[in-house]
Amino acid sequence: MSPVRRGHAAHSALTVRTVLGDVDPADLGTCDAHDHLFLTSPQLPGQELDSPASAAQELAAFREVEGESLIQWTPHGMGRRAGDLPGLSRASGVGIVAATGLHQAAHYATELLERLRTDGLADLFVREITEGIADTGVRAGLIKVAGGFHGLDAHARWTMEAAAEAHHATGAPITVHLELGTGALDVIDLLCGELNVPPDRLVLGHLNRSPDLAIHHQAAEAGAYLAFDGPSRANHATDWRMPDAVQALTEAGFADQLLLGGDTTTAKARAVNGGPGLPYLLRRVRPRLELAVGEEVVGRMLRENPARAFAVEWA
Structure with a gap:
Protein backbone atom coordinates (compact mmCIF):
# COMPACT_ATOMS: atom_id res chain seq x y z
CA MET A 1 0.00 0.00 0.00
CA SER A 2 1.45 3.33 -1.04
CA PRO A 3 -0.75 6.38 -0.47
CA VAL A 4 -0.18 9.48 -2.58
CA ARG A 5 2.53 11.80 -1.30
CA ARG A 6 2.52 15.53 -1.74
CA GLY A 7 4.91 16.62 -4.46
CA HIS A 8 5.17 13.19 -6.10
CA ALA A 9 3.97 12.62 -9.65
CA ALA A 10 0.65 10.87 -9.93
CA HIS A 11 0.77 7.16 -10.71
CA SER A 12 -1.91 5.30 -12.63
CA ALA A 13 -2.64 3.13 -9.57
CA LEU A 14 -3.73 6.16 -7.57
CA THR A 15 -7.48 6.70 -7.77
CA VAL A 16 -10.28 8.49 -5.99
CA ARG A 17 -13.14 6.19 -4.98
CA THR A 18 -16.35 7.84 -6.20
CA VAL A 19 -19.89 6.49 -6.03
CA LEU A 20 -19.58 5.57 -9.73
CA GLY A 21 -16.28 3.76 -9.24
CA ASP A 22 -12.60 4.60 -8.94
CA VAL A 23 -11.44 7.50 -11.13
CA ASP A 24 -8.21 9.25 -12.01
CA PRO A 25 -7.61 12.00 -9.41
CA ALA A 26 -7.43 14.61 -12.19
CA ASP A 27 -11.04 13.77 -13.08
CA LEU A 28 -12.26 15.42 -9.88
CA GLY A 29 -11.80 18.83 -11.48
CA THR A 30 -13.12 21.73 -9.42
CA CYS A 31 -13.95 20.13 -6.08
CA ASP A 32 -16.00 21.07 -3.04
CA ALA A 33 -13.85 19.13 -0.57
CA HIS A 34 -16.41 19.00 2.27
CA ASP A 35 -20.16 19.09 1.87
CA HIS A 36 -23.39 17.19 2.46
CA LEU A 37 -26.16 16.21 0.09
CA PHE A 38 -27.89 14.18 2.79
CA LEU A 39 -27.62 14.47 6.57
CA THR A 40 -29.94 13.78 9.48
CA SER A 41 -29.30 14.15 13.20
CA PRO A 42 -31.28 14.61 16.39
CA GLN A 43 -29.12 17.71 16.82
CA LEU A 44 -30.77 19.32 13.77
CA PRO A 45 -34.52 18.68 14.20
CA GLY A 46 -36.62 19.88 11.29
CA GLN A 47 -33.57 20.76 9.20
CA GLU A 48 -32.84 17.34 7.75
CA LEU A 49 -31.19 17.02 4.36
CA ASP A 50 -33.24 14.06 3.23
CA SER A 51 -34.78 15.01 -0.11
CA PRO A 52 -33.28 13.51 -3.30
CA ALA A 53 -35.18 16.08 -5.38
CA SER A 54 -33.66 18.96 -3.39
CA ALA A 55 -30.21 17.39 -3.62
CA ALA A 56 -30.62 17.13 -7.40
CA GLN A 57 -31.52 20.82 -7.63
CA GLU A 58 -28.56 21.76 -5.47
CA LEU A 59 -26.15 19.72 -7.59
CA ALA A 60 -27.52 21.30 -10.77
CA ALA A 61 -26.92 24.76 -9.28
CA PHE A 62 -23.39 23.73 -8.31
CA ARG A 63 -22.71 22.45 -11.82
CA GLU A 64 -23.92 25.75 -13.29
CA VAL A 65 -21.10 27.58 -11.49
CA GLU A 66 -18.52 25.08 -12.84
CA GLY A 67 -18.50 22.71 -9.88
CA GLU A 68 -17.32 19.27 -10.97
CA SER A 69 -17.07 17.13 -7.84
CA LEU A 70 -18.16 16.99 -4.22
CA ILE A 71 -16.82 15.07 -1.22
CA GLN A 72 -19.74 14.13 1.03
CA TRP A 73 -18.54 13.77 4.63
CA THR A 74 -21.82 12.31 5.96
CA PRO A 75 -20.77 9.22 7.94
CA HIS A 76 -22.51 6.02 8.99
CA GLY A 77 -25.87 6.37 10.72
CA MET A 78 -26.62 9.95 9.68
CA GLY A 79 -28.90 9.46 6.68
CA ARG A 80 -26.29 9.20 3.90
CA ARG A 81 -28.79 7.78 1.41
CA ALA A 82 -25.84 6.19 -0.37
CA GLY A 83 -28.12 4.35 -2.76
CA ASP A 84 -29.32 7.67 -4.21
CA LEU A 85 -25.83 9.04 -4.85
CA PRO A 86 -24.95 7.23 -8.11
CA GLY A 87 -28.13 8.41 -9.85
CA LEU A 88 -27.60 11.96 -8.63
CA SER A 89 -24.02 11.89 -9.86
CA VAL A 97 -17.32 10.66 -3.02
CA ALA A 98 -19.15 8.96 -0.12
CA ALA A 99 -17.89 8.50 3.44
CA THR A 100 -17.84 5.88 6.10
CA GLY A 101 -16.97 6.81 9.67
CA LEU A 102 -18.76 8.02 12.79
CA HIS A 103 -19.52 11.48 14.15
CA GLN A 104 -19.76 12.62 17.79
CA ALA A 105 -21.87 10.51 20.14
CA ALA A 106 -24.59 13.18 20.37
CA HIS A 107 -25.67 12.39 16.82
CA TYR A 108 -26.60 8.75 17.57
CA ALA A 109 -28.92 6.64 19.65
CA THR A 110 -27.23 4.81 22.51
CA GLU A 111 -28.43 1.48 21.13
CA LEU A 112 -26.63 2.03 17.81
CA LEU A 113 -23.35 2.89 19.52
CA GLU A 114 -23.59 -0.17 21.74
CA ARG A 115 -24.16 -2.37 18.69
CA LEU A 116 -21.20 -0.86 16.88
CA ARG A 117 -18.98 -1.54 19.88
CA THR A 118 -20.08 -5.16 19.86
CA ASP A 119 -19.83 -5.67 16.10
CA GLY A 120 -16.50 -3.85 15.65
CA LEU A 121 -16.24 -0.30 14.36
CA ALA A 122 -13.07 -0.74 12.31
CA ASP A 123 -14.61 -3.78 10.62
CA LEU A 124 -17.59 -1.65 9.59
CA PHE A 125 -15.36 1.06 8.14
CA VAL A 126 -13.28 -1.45 6.17
CA ARG A 127 -16.37 -3.21 4.86
CA GLU A 128 -17.96 0.02 3.66
CA ILE A 129 -14.74 0.94 1.85
CA THR A 130 -13.96 -2.42 0.28
CA GLU A 131 -17.35 -4.10 -0.18
CA GLY A 132 -19.77 -1.20 -0.12
CA ILE A 133 -22.34 0.48 2.09
CA ALA A 134 -25.08 -2.02 2.92
CA ASP A 135 -27.57 -2.77 0.12
CA THR A 136 -26.20 -0.04 -2.16
CA GLY A 137 -23.02 -1.27 -3.84
CA VAL A 138 -21.54 2.18 -3.19
CA ARG A 139 -18.04 2.03 -1.73
CA ALA A 140 -16.86 4.78 0.61
CA GLY A 141 -13.82 6.80 -0.37
CA LEU A 142 -12.93 8.28 3.02
CA ILE A 143 -13.36 7.84 6.77
CA LYS A 144 -14.94 10.73 8.67
CA VAL A 145 -14.58 11.09 12.45
CA ALA A 146 -14.83 13.98 14.91
CA GLY A 147 -13.02 15.55 17.82
CA GLY A 148 -14.46 17.36 20.81
CA PHE A 149 -14.24 20.96 21.97
CA HIS A 150 -10.55 21.60 22.72
CA GLY A 151 -9.87 17.93 23.28
CA LEU A 152 -10.69 14.27 22.65
CA ASP A 153 -13.18 12.38 24.77
CA ALA A 154 -13.43 8.58 24.99
CA HIS A 155 -15.85 8.44 22.04
CA ALA A 156 -13.47 10.45 19.84
CA ARG A 157 -10.53 8.21 20.74
CA TRP A 158 -12.59 5.09 20.01
CA THR A 159 -13.67 6.32 16.60
CA MET A 160 -10.20 7.58 15.70
CA GLU A 161 -8.57 4.32 16.73
CA ALA A 162 -11.04 2.49 14.47
CA ALA A 163 -10.39 4.98 11.66
CA ALA A 164 -6.64 4.46 11.94
CA GLU A 165 -7.08 0.69 11.83
CA ALA A 166 -9.28 0.99 8.75
CA HIS A 167 -6.83 3.37 7.13
CA HIS A 168 -3.97 0.94 7.61
CA ALA A 169 -6.10 -1.84 6.08
CA THR A 170 -7.31 0.13 3.06
CA GLY A 171 -5.29 3.33 2.56
CA ALA A 172 -8.41 5.51 2.82
CA PRO A 173 -7.89 9.12 3.94
CA ILE A 174 -9.30 10.26 7.27
CA THR A 175 -11.26 13.50 7.55
CA VAL A 176 -11.88 15.07 10.93
CA HIS A 177 -14.61 17.40 12.15
CA LEU A 178 -12.89 19.78 14.57
CA GLU A 179 -15.50 21.07 17.01
CA LEU A 180 -15.61 24.84 16.45
CA GLY A 181 -12.20 24.46 14.81
CA THR A 182 -10.45 23.38 18.01
CA GLY A 183 -8.30 20.42 18.99
CA ALA A 184 -6.29 20.12 15.78
CA LEU A 185 -3.01 19.35 17.52
CA ASP A 186 -4.64 16.75 19.79
CA VAL A 187 -5.99 15.00 16.70
CA ILE A 188 -2.58 15.04 15.04
CA ASP A 189 -0.91 13.73 18.21
CA LEU A 190 -3.33 10.80 18.38
CA LEU A 191 -3.77 9.84 14.74
CA CYS A 192 -0.29 10.61 13.43
CA GLY A 193 1.71 10.19 16.63
CA GLU A 194 0.19 7.27 18.54
CA LEU A 195 -1.64 5.55 15.67
CA ASN A 196 0.89 6.04 12.85
CA VAL A 197 -1.42 7.54 10.24
CA PRO A 198 0.72 9.45 7.70
CA PRO A 199 -0.13 13.15 8.11
CA ASP A 200 -0.83 13.57 4.41
CA ARG A 201 -3.67 11.07 4.81
CA LEU A 202 -5.36 13.40 7.29
CA VAL A 203 -7.79 16.24 6.46
CA LEU A 204 -8.65 18.62 9.31
CA GLY A 205 -12.01 20.33 8.89
CA HIS A 206 -13.41 23.63 10.20
CA LEU A 207 -10.11 25.34 10.98
CA ASN A 208 -11.71 28.58 9.81
CA ARG A 209 -14.05 28.46 12.83
CA SER A 210 -11.11 29.08 15.17
CA PRO A 211 -8.89 31.59 13.36
CA ASP A 212 -5.76 30.90 15.39
CA LEU A 213 -3.02 31.37 12.82
CA ALA A 214 -0.36 29.82 15.04
CA ILE A 215 -2.34 26.59 15.39
CA HIS A 216 -3.04 26.59 11.65
CA HIS A 217 0.68 26.89 10.99
CA GLN A 218 1.54 24.05 13.39
CA ALA A 219 -1.07 21.76 11.86
CA ALA A 220 0.21 22.49 8.37
CA GLU A 221 3.81 22.04 9.47
CA ALA A 222 2.87 18.59 10.79
CA GLY A 223 1.87 17.68 7.22
CA ALA A 224 -1.94 17.49 7.37
CA TYR A 225 -4.36 18.96 4.87
CA LEU A 226 -6.31 21.93 6.21
CA ALA A 227 -9.91 22.32 5.08
CA PHE A 228 -11.47 25.76 5.19
CA ASP A 229 -15.11 24.80 5.04
CA GLY A 230 -18.49 26.06 6.14
CA PRO A 231 -18.36 29.58 4.69
CA SER A 232 -21.30 31.99 5.00
CA ARG A 233 -21.49 31.47 8.79
CA ALA A 234 -20.59 34.89 10.15
CA ASN A 235 -20.87 33.70 13.75
CA HIS A 236 -18.01 31.27 13.12
CA ALA A 237 -15.51 33.85 11.82
CA THR A 238 -15.57 32.14 8.45
CA ASP A 239 -15.84 34.42 5.42
CA TRP A 240 -14.33 37.53 6.93
CA ARG A 241 -11.30 35.85 8.57
CA MET A 242 -10.67 33.09 6.03
CA PRO A 243 -8.70 35.23 3.53
CA ASP A 244 -6.23 36.25 6.24
CA ALA A 245 -5.70 32.64 7.31
CA VAL A 246 -5.30 31.39 3.74
CA GLN A 247 -2.89 34.21 2.92
CA ALA A 248 -0.77 33.53 6.02
CA LEU A 249 -0.53 29.82 5.22
CA THR A 250 0.25 30.53 1.57
CA GLU A 251 3.03 32.94 2.47
CA ALA A 252 4.43 30.31 4.85
CA GLY A 253 4.65 27.80 1.99
CA PHE A 254 1.62 25.61 2.76
CA ALA A 255 -0.62 26.42 -0.22
CA ASP A 256 -0.50 22.80 -1.43
CA GLN A 257 -2.17 21.62 1.79
CA LEU A 258 -5.27 23.81 1.68
CA LEU A 259 -8.78 22.69 0.72
CA LEU A 260 -12.12 24.48 0.36
CA GLY A 261 -15.58 23.20 1.18
CA GLY A 262 -19.10 24.45 1.76
CA ASP A 263 -20.36 22.10 4.53
CA THR A 264 -24.08 22.58 3.91
CA THR A 265 -25.75 20.89 6.90
CA THR A 266 -29.32 22.22 7.07
CA ALA A 267 -32.24 22.47 4.69
CA LYS A 268 -32.53 26.23 5.20
CA ALA A 269 -28.91 26.67 4.05
CA ARG A 270 -29.62 25.22 0.63
CA ALA A 271 -29.69 27.55 -2.35
CA VAL A 272 -33.06 26.15 -3.40
CA ASN A 273 -34.42 27.38 -0.05
CA GLY A 274 -32.88 30.83 -0.27
CA GLY A 275 -29.61 30.01 1.51
CA PRO A 276 -26.04 30.09 0.18
CA GLY A 277 -25.99 26.38 -0.69
CA LEU A 278 -23.45 24.56 -2.84
CA PRO A 279 -22.94 27.38 -5.38
CA TYR A 280 -21.73 29.86 -2.73
CA LEU A 281 -18.26 28.32 -2.57
CA LEU A 282 -17.51 29.09 -6.21
CA ARG A 283 -19.79 32.08 -6.70
CA ARG A 284 -18.66 34.12 -3.68
CA VAL A 285 -15.82 32.49 -1.74
CA ARG A 286 -13.58 31.78 -4.72
CA PRO A 287 -13.40 35.39 -6.03
CA ARG A 288 -12.95 36.75 -2.50
CA LEU A 289 -9.99 34.45 -1.86
CA GLU A 290 -8.52 35.27 -5.26
CA LEU A 291 -8.22 38.88 -4.10
CA ALA A 292 -6.07 37.69 -1.20
CA VAL A 293 -3.86 35.02 -2.76
CA GLY A 294 -4.50 35.06 -6.51
CA GLU A 295 -6.26 32.79 -8.98
CA GLU A 296 -3.42 30.27 -9.21
CA VAL A 297 -3.40 29.44 -5.48
CA VAL A 298 -7.19 29.25 -5.28
CA GLY A 299 -7.15 27.00 -8.34
CA ARG A 300 -4.80 24.64 -6.52
CA MET A 301 -7.07 24.64 -3.47
CA LEU A 302 -10.05 23.63 -5.61
CA ARG A 303 -8.38 21.23 -8.04
CA GLU A 304 -4.87 19.87 -7.48
CA ASN A 305 -5.00 19.71 -3.69
CA PRO A 306 -8.21 17.65 -3.36
CA ALA A 307 -6.98 15.40 -6.16
CA ARG A 308 -3.99 14.51 -3.96
CA ALA A 309 -5.81 14.53 -0.63
CA PHE A 310 -8.39 11.92 -1.67
CA ALA A 311 -6.27 9.80 -4.02
CA VAL A 312 -5.23 6.36 -2.80
CA GLU A 313 -3.54 3.23 -4.08
CA TRP A 314 -6.26 1.05 -2.64
CA ALA A 315 -5.25 -2.07 -0.73
Whole structure:
Protein backbone atom coordinates (compact mmCIF):
# COMPACT_ATOMS: atom_id res chain seq x y z
CA MET A 1 0.00 0.00 0.00
CA SER A 2 1.45 3.33 -1.04
CA PRO A 3 -0.75 6.38 -0.47
CA VAL A 4 -0.18 9.48 -2.58
CA ARG A 5 2.53 11.80 -1.30
CA ARG A 6 2.52 15.53 -1.74
CA GLY A 7 4.91 16.62 -4.46
CA HIS A 8 5.17 13.19 -6.10
CA ALA A 9 3.97 12.62 -9.65
CA ALA A 10 0.65 10.87 -9.93
CA HIS A 11 0.77 7.16 -10.71
CA SER A 12 -1.91 5.30 -12.63
CA ALA A 13 -2.64 3.13 -9.57
CA LEU A 14 -3.73 6.16 -7.57
CA THR A 15 -7.48 6.70 -7.77
CA VAL A 16 -10.28 8.49 -5.99
CA ARG A 17 -13.14 6.19 -4.98
CA THR A 18 -16.35 7.84 -6.20
CA VAL A 19 -19.89 6.49 -6.03
CA LEU A 20 -19.58 5.57 -9.73
CA GLY A 21 -16.28 3.76 -9.24
CA ASP A 22 -12.60 4.60 -8.94
CA VAL A 23 -11.44 7.50 -11.13
CA ASP A 24 -8.21 9.25 -12.01
CA PRO A 25 -7.61 12.00 -9.41
CA ALA A 26 -7.43 14.61 -12.19
CA ASP A 27 -11.04 13.77 -13.08
CA LEU A 28 -12.26 15.42 -9.88
CA GLY A 29 -11.80 18.83 -11.48
CA THR A 30 -13.12 21.73 -9.42
CA CYS A 31 -13.95 20.13 -6.08
CA ASP A 32 -16.00 21.07 -3.04
CA ALA A 33 -13.85 19.13 -0.57
CA HIS A 34 -16.41 19.00 2.27
CA ASP A 35 -20.16 19.09 1.87
CA HIS A 36 -23.39 17.19 2.46
CA LEU A 37 -26.16 16.21 0.09
CA PHE A 38 -27.89 14.18 2.79
CA LEU A 39 -27.62 14.47 6.57
CA THR A 40 -29.94 13.78 9.48
CA SER A 41 -29.30 14.15 13.20
CA PRO A 42 -31.28 14.61 16.39
CA GLN A 43 -29.12 17.71 16.82
CA LEU A 44 -30.77 19.32 13.77
CA PRO A 45 -34.52 18.68 14.20
CA GLY A 46 -36.62 19.88 11.29
CA GLN A 47 -33.57 20.76 9.20
CA GLU A 48 -32.84 17.34 7.75
CA LEU A 49 -31.19 17.02 4.36
CA ASP A 50 -33.24 14.06 3.23
CA SER A 51 -34.78 15.01 -0.11
CA PRO A 52 -33.28 13.51 -3.30
CA ALA A 53 -35.18 16.08 -5.38
CA SER A 54 -33.66 18.96 -3.39
CA ALA A 55 -30.21 17.39 -3.62
CA ALA A 56 -30.62 17.13 -7.40
CA GLN A 57 -31.52 20.82 -7.63
CA GLU A 58 -28.56 21.76 -5.47
CA LEU A 59 -26.15 19.72 -7.59
CA ALA A 60 -27.52 21.30 -10.77
CA ALA A 61 -26.92 24.76 -9.28
CA PHE A 62 -23.39 23.73 -8.31
CA ARG A 63 -22.71 22.45 -11.82
CA GLU A 64 -23.92 25.75 -13.29
CA VAL A 65 -21.10 27.58 -11.49
CA GLU A 66 -18.52 25.08 -12.84
CA GLY A 67 -18.50 22.71 -9.88
CA GLU A 68 -17.32 19.27 -10.97
CA SER A 69 -17.07 17.13 -7.84
CA LEU A 70 -18.16 16.99 -4.22
CA ILE A 71 -16.82 15.07 -1.22
CA GLN A 72 -19.74 14.13 1.03
CA TRP A 73 -18.54 13.77 4.63
CA THR A 74 -21.82 12.31 5.96
CA PRO A 75 -20.77 9.22 7.94
CA HIS A 76 -22.51 6.02 8.99
CA GLY A 77 -25.87 6.37 10.72
CA MET A 78 -26.62 9.95 9.68
CA GLY A 79 -28.90 9.46 6.68
CA ARG A 80 -26.29 9.20 3.90
CA ARG A 81 -28.79 7.78 1.41
CA ALA A 82 -25.84 6.19 -0.37
CA GLY A 83 -28.12 4.35 -2.76
CA ASP A 84 -29.32 7.67 -4.21
CA LEU A 85 -25.83 9.04 -4.85
CA PRO A 86 -24.95 7.23 -8.11
CA GLY A 87 -28.13 8.41 -9.85
CA LEU A 88 -27.60 11.96 -8.63
CA SER A 89 -24.02 11.89 -9.86
CA ARG A 90 -24.99 10.64 -13.31
CA ALA A 91 -27.85 13.10 -13.70
CA SER A 92 -25.86 16.15 -12.58
CA GLY A 93 -22.47 15.33 -14.06
CA VAL A 94 -20.94 16.03 -10.64
CA GLY A 95 -18.61 13.40 -9.21
CA ILE A 96 -19.47 12.38 -5.65
CA VAL A 97 -17.32 10.66 -3.02
CA ALA A 98 -19.15 8.96 -0.12
CA ALA A 99 -17.89 8.50 3.44
CA THR A 100 -17.84 5.88 6.10
CA GLY A 101 -16.97 6.81 9.67
CA LEU A 102 -18.76 8.02 12.79
CA HIS A 103 -19.52 11.48 14.15
CA GLN A 104 -19.76 12.62 17.79
CA ALA A 105 -21.87 10.51 20.14
CA ALA A 106 -24.59 13.18 20.37
CA HIS A 107 -25.67 12.39 16.82
CA TYR A 108 -26.60 8.75 17.57
CA ALA A 109 -28.92 6.64 19.65
CA THR A 110 -27.23 4.81 22.51
CA GLU A 111 -28.43 1.48 21.13
CA LEU A 112 -26.63 2.03 17.81
CA LEU A 113 -23.35 2.89 19.52
CA GLU A 114 -23.59 -0.17 21.74
CA ARG A 115 -24.16 -2.37 18.69
CA LEU A 116 -21.20 -0.86 16.88
CA ARG A 117 -18.98 -1.54 19.88
CA THR A 118 -20.08 -5.16 19.86
CA ASP A 119 -19.83 -5.67 16.10
CA GLY A 120 -16.50 -3.85 15.65
CA LEU A 121 -16.24 -0.30 14.36
CA ALA A 122 -13.07 -0.74 12.31
CA ASP A 123 -14.61 -3.78 10.62
CA LEU A 124 -17.59 -1.65 9.59
CA PHE A 125 -15.36 1.06 8.14
CA VAL A 126 -13.28 -1.45 6.17
CA ARG A 127 -16.37 -3.21 4.86
CA GLU A 128 -17.96 0.02 3.66
CA ILE A 129 -14.74 0.94 1.85
CA THR A 130 -13.96 -2.42 0.28
CA GLU A 131 -17.35 -4.10 -0.18
CA GLY A 132 -19.77 -1.20 -0.12
CA ILE A 133 -22.34 0.48 2.09
CA ALA A 134 -25.08 -2.02 2.92
CA ASP A 135 -27.57 -2.77 0.12
CA THR A 136 -26.20 -0.04 -2.16
CA GLY A 137 -23.02 -1.27 -3.84
CA VAL A 138 -21.54 2.18 -3.19
CA ARG A 139 -18.04 2.03 -1.73
CA ALA A 140 -16.86 4.78 0.61
CA GLY A 141 -13.82 6.80 -0.37
CA LEU A 142 -12.93 8.28 3.02
CA ILE A 143 -13.36 7.84 6.77
CA LYS A 144 -14.94 10.73 8.67
CA VAL A 145 -14.58 11.09 12.45
CA ALA A 146 -14.83 13.98 14.91
CA GLY A 147 -13.02 15.55 17.82
CA GLY A 148 -14.46 17.36 20.81
CA PHE A 149 -14.24 20.96 21.97
CA HIS A 150 -10.55 21.60 22.72
CA GLY A 151 -9.87 17.93 23.28
CA LEU A 152 -10.69 14.27 22.65
CA ASP A 153 -13.18 12.38 24.77
CA ALA A 154 -13.43 8.58 24.99
CA HIS A 155 -15.85 8.44 22.04
CA ALA A 156 -13.47 10.45 19.84
CA ARG A 157 -10.53 8.21 20.74
CA TRP A 158 -12.59 5.09 20.01
CA THR A 159 -13.67 6.32 16.60
CA MET A 160 -10.20 7.58 15.70
CA GLU A 161 -8.57 4.32 16.73
CA ALA A 162 -11.04 2.49 14.47
CA ALA A 163 -10.39 4.98 11.66
CA ALA A 164 -6.64 4.46 11.94
CA GLU A 165 -7.08 0.69 11.83
CA ALA A 166 -9.28 0.99 8.75
CA HIS A 167 -6.83 3.37 7.13
CA HIS A 168 -3.97 0.94 7.61
CA ALA A 169 -6.10 -1.84 6.08
CA THR A 170 -7.31 0.13 3.06
CA GLY A 171 -5.29 3.33 2.56
CA ALA A 172 -8.41 5.51 2.82
CA PRO A 173 -7.89 9.12 3.94
CA ILE A 174 -9.30 10.26 7.27
CA THR A 175 -11.26 13.50 7.55
CA VAL A 176 -11.88 15.07 10.93
CA HIS A 177 -14.61 17.40 12.15
CA LEU A 178 -12.89 19.78 14.57
CA GLU A 179 -15.50 21.07 17.01
CA LEU A 180 -15.61 24.84 16.45
CA GLY A 181 -12.20 24.46 14.81
CA THR A 182 -10.45 23.38 18.01
CA GLY A 183 -8.30 20.42 18.99
CA ALA A 184 -6.29 20.12 15.78
CA LEU A 185 -3.01 19.35 17.52
CA ASP A 186 -4.64 16.75 19.79
CA VAL A 187 -5.99 15.00 16.70
CA ILE A 188 -2.58 15.04 15.04
CA ASP A 189 -0.91 13.73 18.21
CA LEU A 190 -3.33 10.80 18.38
CA LEU A 191 -3.77 9.84 14.74
CA CYS A 192 -0.29 10.61 13.43
CA GLY A 193 1.71 10.19 16.63
CA GLU A 194 0.19 7.27 18.54
CA LEU A 195 -1.64 5.55 15.67
CA ASN A 196 0.89 6.04 12.85
CA VAL A 197 -1.42 7.54 10.24
CA PRO A 198 0.72 9.45 7.70
CA PRO A 199 -0.13 13.15 8.11
CA ASP A 200 -0.83 13.57 4.41
CA ARG A 201 -3.67 11.07 4.81
CA LEU A 202 -5.36 13.40 7.29
CA VAL A 203 -7.79 16.24 6.46
CA LEU A 204 -8.65 18.62 9.31
CA GLY A 205 -12.01 20.33 8.89
CA HIS A 206 -13.41 23.63 10.20
CA LEU A 207 -10.11 25.34 10.98
CA ASN A 208 -11.71 28.58 9.81
CA ARG A 209 -14.05 28.46 12.83
CA SER A 210 -11.11 29.08 15.17
CA PRO A 211 -8.89 31.59 13.36
CA ASP A 212 -5.76 30.90 15.39
CA LEU A 213 -3.02 31.37 12.82
CA ALA A 214 -0.36 29.82 15.04
CA ILE A 215 -2.34 26.59 15.39
CA HIS A 216 -3.04 26.59 11.65
CA HIS A 217 0.68 26.89 10.99
CA GLN A 218 1.54 24.05 13.39
CA ALA A 219 -1.07 21.76 11.86
CA ALA A 220 0.21 22.49 8.37
CA GLU A 221 3.81 22.04 9.47
CA ALA A 222 2.87 18.59 10.79
CA GLY A 223 1.87 17.68 7.22
CA ALA A 224 -1.94 17.49 7.37
CA TYR A 225 -4.36 18.96 4.87
CA LEU A 226 -6.31 21.93 6.21
CA ALA A 227 -9.91 22.32 5.08
CA PHE A 228 -11.47 25.76 5.19
CA ASP A 229 -15.11 24.80 5.04
CA GLY A 230 -18.49 26.06 6.14
CA PRO A 231 -18.36 29.58 4.69
CA SER A 232 -21.30 31.99 5.00
CA ARG A 233 -21.49 31.47 8.79
CA ALA A 234 -20.59 34.89 10.15
CA ASN A 235 -20.87 33.70 13.75
CA HIS A 236 -18.01 31.27 13.12
CA ALA A 237 -15.51 33.85 11.82
CA THR A 238 -15.57 32.14 8.45
CA ASP A 239 -15.84 34.42 5.42
CA TRP A 240 -14.33 37.53 6.93
CA ARG A 241 -11.30 35.85 8.57
CA MET A 242 -10.67 33.09 6.03
CA PRO A 243 -8.70 35.23 3.53
CA ASP A 244 -6.23 36.25 6.24
CA ALA A 245 -5.70 32.64 7.31
CA VAL A 246 -5.30 31.39 3.74
CA GLN A 247 -2.89 34.21 2.92
CA ALA A 248 -0.77 33.53 6.02
CA LEU A 249 -0.53 29.82 5.22
CA THR A 250 0.25 30.53 1.57
CA GLU A 251 3.03 32.94 2.47
CA ALA A 252 4.43 30.31 4.85
CA GLY A 253 4.65 27.80 1.99
CA PHE A 254 1.62 25.61 2.76
CA ALA A 255 -0.62 26.42 -0.22
CA ASP A 256 -0.50 22.80 -1.43
CA GLN A 257 -2.17 21.62 1.79
CA LEU A 258 -5.27 23.81 1.68
CA LEU A 259 -8.78 22.69 0.72
CA LEU A 260 -12.12 24.48 0.36
CA GLY A 261 -15.58 23.20 1.18
CA GLY A 262 -19.10 24.45 1.76
CA ASP A 263 -20.36 22.10 4.53
CA THR A 264 -24.08 22.58 3.91
CA THR A 265 -25.75 20.89 6.90
CA THR A 266 -29.32 22.22 7.07
CA ALA A 267 -32.24 22.47 4.69
CA LYS A 268 -32.53 26.23 5.20
CA ALA A 269 -28.91 26.67 4.05
CA ARG A 270 -29.62 25.22 0.63
CA ALA A 271 -29.69 27.55 -2.35
CA VAL A 272 -33.06 26.15 -3.40
CA ASN A 273 -34.42 27.38 -0.05
CA GLY A 274 -32.88 30.83 -0.27
CA GLY A 275 -29.61 30.01 1.51
CA PRO A 276 -26.04 30.09 0.18
CA GLY A 277 -25.99 26.38 -0.69
CA LEU A 278 -23.45 24.56 -2.84
CA PRO A 279 -22.94 27.38 -5.38
CA TYR A 280 -21.73 29.86 -2.73
CA LEU A 281 -18.26 28.32 -2.57
CA LEU A 282 -17.51 29.09 -6.21
CA ARG A 283 -19.79 32.08 -6.70
CA ARG A 284 -18.66 34.12 -3.68
CA VAL A 285 -15.82 32.49 -1.74
CA ARG A 286 -13.58 31.78 -4.72
CA PRO A 287 -13.40 35.39 -6.03
CA ARG A 288 -12.95 36.75 -2.50
CA LEU A 289 -9.99 34.45 -1.86
CA GLU A 290 -8.52 35.27 -5.26
CA LEU A 291 -8.22 38.88 -4.10
CA ALA A 292 -6.07 37.69 -1.20
CA VAL A 293 -3.86 35.02 -2.76
CA GLY A 294 -4.50 35.06 -6.51
CA GLU A 295 -6.26 32.79 -8.98
CA GLU A 296 -3.42 30.27 -9.21
CA VAL A 297 -3.40 29.44 -5.48
CA VAL A 298 -7.19 29.25 -5.28
CA GLY A 299 -7.15 27.00 -8.34
CA ARG A 300 -4.80 24.64 -6.52
CA MET A 301 -7.07 24.64 -3.47
CA LEU A 302 -10.05 23.63 -5.61
CA ARG A 303 -8.38 21.23 -8.04
CA GLU A 304 -4.87 19.87 -7.48
CA ASN A 305 -5.00 19.71 -3.69
CA PRO A 306 -8.21 17.65 -3.36
CA ALA A 307 -6.98 15.40 -6.16
CA ARG A 308 -3.99 14.51 -3.96
CA ALA A 309 -5.81 14.53 -0.63
CA PHE A 310 -8.39 11.92 -1.67
CA ALA A 311 -6.27 9.80 -4.02
CA VAL A 312 -5.23 6.36 -2.80
CA GLU A 313 -3.54 3.23 -4.08
CA TRP A 314 -6.26 1.05 -2.64
CA ALA A 315 -5.25 -2.07 -0.73
